[in-house]
């Protein structure tokens with residue numbers, strides 16, 4: 001009788017059987033398609049705290065009831081980064097499990113003042129664009145508009161537009177691109193770099209004024225770094241039901257360009273944002289735009305953050321805050337940018 005567990009026999013069996021594949025290829029997406037994502041996720045205090053602790057988002061308003069009350073929350077709410085990561089995590093099985101890389105995201109907006117633990121989410125995505133990748137004929141580029149709702153009330157919680165590279169079932173016959181353009185080496189970095197004196201709205205507004213007078217920029221780096229480990233690379237994305245093999249299958253990823261599992265883009269950006277927020281008095285997160293993931297982050301890499309202050313506007317949802325627009329750049333131990341994006345946040349005023 002055949003012993004199917006004999007290693008030689010089993011190796012032969014593996015050669016002959018089909019693999020029950022997961023995920024969709026580029027050809028499976030057509031503009032206008034709406035996909036309702038099956039996995040549900042209940043936003044838990046545990047998930048929230050695991051995410052925030054490991055990404056160094058230690059703002060007391062998300063941890064302590066008294067600090068939450070001071071900020072106008074009923075209880076410590078779900079952190080906007082965890083809400084964002086959990087929304088995207090649920091979509092991976094349908095949208096990008098085939099192996100697509102998360103290239104970027106824009107128009108990230110939060111529809112509620114706060115979302116609380118215990119909220120059951122339902123998430124859907126609409127295909128808004130499909131495009132040929134001129135540089136990589138084995139991939140296409142797909143963008144989706146994703147919306148997360150409260151399953152019970154149907155209220156919108158958040159939405160964004162995300163873009164991924166998605167493997168084609170049939171690689172396109174092209175010359176492979178040759179689209180590289182001459183890099184423009186000219187940079188127009190200012191001579192003066194101003195650092196705000198503190199983390200209140202006025203500190204950012206004052207720094208912008210000084211920079212303006214000196215033809216400079218408000219730009220600085222944050223001291224903290226977070227080295228990527230099993231928890232950040234594999235555990236955090238899996239806790240959002242993100243099934244992307246990039247984050248947890250070392251065997252498959254050994255043959256990929258990164259040669260290793262890679263950090264979930266939302267972990268990279270949330271970690272950099274955590275560093276930045278530790279140097280400011282955040283009141284509310286308003287939104288994010290033009291987010292890009294420039295290169296891989298792998299276990300052992302350290303994520304640092306750099307901030308540029310773009311504008312400060314004395315207008316917010318309440319008088320005790322103003323609105324600041326930042327550009328945040330996450331970079332690694334070799335000073336290579338791995339993520340960039342603009343962020344709009346309400347920042348507390350000093351008089352508060």
Ligand SMILES: C/C(=C\C(=O)O)C(=O)SCCNC(=O)CCNC(=O)[C@H](O)C(C)(C)COP(=O)(O)OP(=O)(O)OC[C@H]1O[C@@H](n2cnc3c(N)ncnc32)[C@H](O)[C@@H]1OP(=O)(O)O
Nearest residue numbers: 096101102103104133134135163244264265293294295296
């Ligand atoms: C959740 C998840 C996965 C999932 O979801 O399941 C993850 O967390 S995974 C981890 C986070 N992620 C990464 O680790 C990727 C880091 N990144 C890279 O490693 C490199 O980026 C690359 C190897 C992928 C490509 O490398 P590269 O080929 O040198 O890159 P580029 O030439 O810049 O871009 C190629 C083509 O993508 C177009 N393009 C770029 N950015 C955008 C954008 N923002 N919007 C629309 N189109 C864009 C570009 O316009 C070009 O288009 P063409 O092919 O037509 O020229």
